[in-house]
Amino acid sequence: GIQVEQSPPDLILQEGANSTLRCNFSDSVNNLQWFHQNPWGQLINLFYIPSGTKQNGRLSATTVATERYSLLYISSSQTTDSGVYFCAVEGAWSSSASKIIFGSGTRLSIRP
Amino acid sequence: DARVTQTPRHKVTEMGQEVTMRCQPILGHNTVFWYRQTMMQGLELLAYFRNRAPLDDSGMPKDRFSAEMPDATLATLKIQPSEPRDSAVYFCASGNPAGANVLTFGAGSRLTVL
Numbered sequence: 036g037i038q039v040e041q042s043p044p045d046l047i048l049q050e051g052a053n054s055t056l057r058c059n060f061s062d063s064v065n066n067l068q069w070f071h072q073n074p075w076g077q078l079i080n081l082f083y084i085p086s087g088t089k090q091n092g093r094l095s096a097t098t099v100a101t102e103r104y105s106l107l108y109i110s111s112s113q114t115t116d117s118g119v120y121f122c123a124v125e126g127a128w129s130s131s132a133s134k135i136i137f138g139s140g141t142r143l144s145i146r147p
Numbered sequence: 148d149a150r151v152t153q154t155p156r157h158k159v160t161e162m163g164q165e166v167t168m169r170c171q172p173i174l175g176h177n178t179v180f181w182y183r184q185t186m187m188q189g190l191e192l193l194a195y196f197r198n199r200a201p202l203d204d205s206g207m208p209k210d211r212f213s214a215e216m217p218d219a220t221l222a223t224l225k226i227q228p229s230e231p232r233d234s235a236v237y238f239c240a241s242g243n244p245a246g247a248n249v250l251t252f253g254a255g256s257r258l259t260v261l
Contacts, residue, residue, distance in 0.1 A: 066248055076236065078252040121190065125248060133178050133197050133248060137190040 037062045037126040039138035047144045048112055056107040056141045058122030066125035066135065067098050069107050073118045081107070081120075112145045119143070149173045153239050153253035161261055165227040168256045170239030171220055178242035179222045180250065181214055185235045193237075196222065229260045 038061040048054055058067070069081040082089050082096040084105065089096055093113075098105040109116055119140040126134065152171040160166055172179050178197045182190040194204035194214040204214055211230070216222045226233055236255045242248035 068250060070250075070252075076255055078238065078240075080249060080251065083247055083249045123190075123250070133195060133242075134192070134203055135180060135195075135242075135248065135250065136192055137182070139189040 036134075037064070037124060037136065039122060039124055039136060041120075041122055041138035041141050043141060044139070045142045045144075047146065049146050050112055050114060052112050052145075054109045054112060054143065056109075056120050056143075058105040058107070058124075058138055060103050060105075060122075060124050062103070063127035064100065064103075064124045065127045067105050068123045068135075069096055069105070070121040070123060070137075071116075071118050072121065072140070078121075109143075112143075114145045114147055117143055117145045149251070151239055151241050151251050151253035153237075153256050155256055156254060157257045157259075159259045159261065160229055162230055163228040164260075165225065166229050166233075166258060166260075167226075168224045168237050168239075168258070170222040170224075170241075170253060172222065172239070172241030173243075173251055174220070176241035176243055176251075178248055179216060180240045180242070181222070181224050182238045182240065183235045184238060184255075190238065193224070226258075229258075231260045234258055234260050 040059045084096045084098045086100045093110045095108045121140045122138045180195040181193040193206045199216040213225045238255045240250040240252045
C-alpha cells in the first residue's frame with residue numbers, strides 16, 4: 036500500500052518564527068489533507084489539497100503531485116500553533132479507493 | 148454546526164469485558180472511518196465504510212474487534228474481549244459526499260483497559 040512519511044518528526048521554535056513541514060508519499064494520490072491535533076487531542080482539518088497551493092491566514096500548503104510531496108508552511112508562529120501536524124492521503128488506484136491513511140506526524144512546539 | 152459525535156468520551160473497563168464505542172457521522176456523509184491512536188502517536192486505520200458497506204477492516208484484530216454500520220446515522224466499534232493493549236483513543240471520522248472525502252473527526256473515545 037501507499038506509504039506516507041513526514042518530516043521532521045519534531046520541531047521546536049520560538050514564537051514568531053516560520054516553519055515548513057513536509058509530507059512525502061510513495062504513489063499517486065486522489066486526496067491529500069493536512070490536520071492539526073491540538074494539545075487536547077482534537078483533530079482539525081486544515082487543508083484539502085491534492086494539488087496546487089492554498090492559503091488560510093498564516094498557514095499555506097502546496098502539493099506537487101507529480102513529485103509526490105506536500106509542504107505545510109506556518110508563518111509568524113504562535114503558541115496556539117503547538118501540537119501535532121498530520122498529513123493524510125488517499126491512493127489513486129481503485130484498490131485503495133476511499134482508504135485514507137495518515138503519516139506519523141510532526142510534533143511542533145512553539146516557545147513563548 | 149455539523150459535527151461527528153462519539154460516545155463514550157471516556158471508558159475504563161476490566162480486561163475481558165466487552166466494549167462498544169459509537170459514532171454518529173455528519174448527516175449526508177457517506178464514508179465513515181475508525182482510527183486508533185496510542186500515546187499521541189500516528190493514527191492507525193482500523194476500518195472504513197462507504198454507503199454503510201465495509202470496504203476494508205484489515206487494520207483490526209479480527210478475533211476481537213468488529214465494526215458495523217446498522218444504519219446511516221450510527222457506526223459501532225466493538226471489542227470483545229478487551230485487553231490492556233487495546234488502551235488507546237479511538238477516533239471516528241466521516242467524509243463528505245462531494246467526491247473530495249474531506250474528513251471531519253469526532254472528539255474521540257479514550258479507552259483504558261485494566
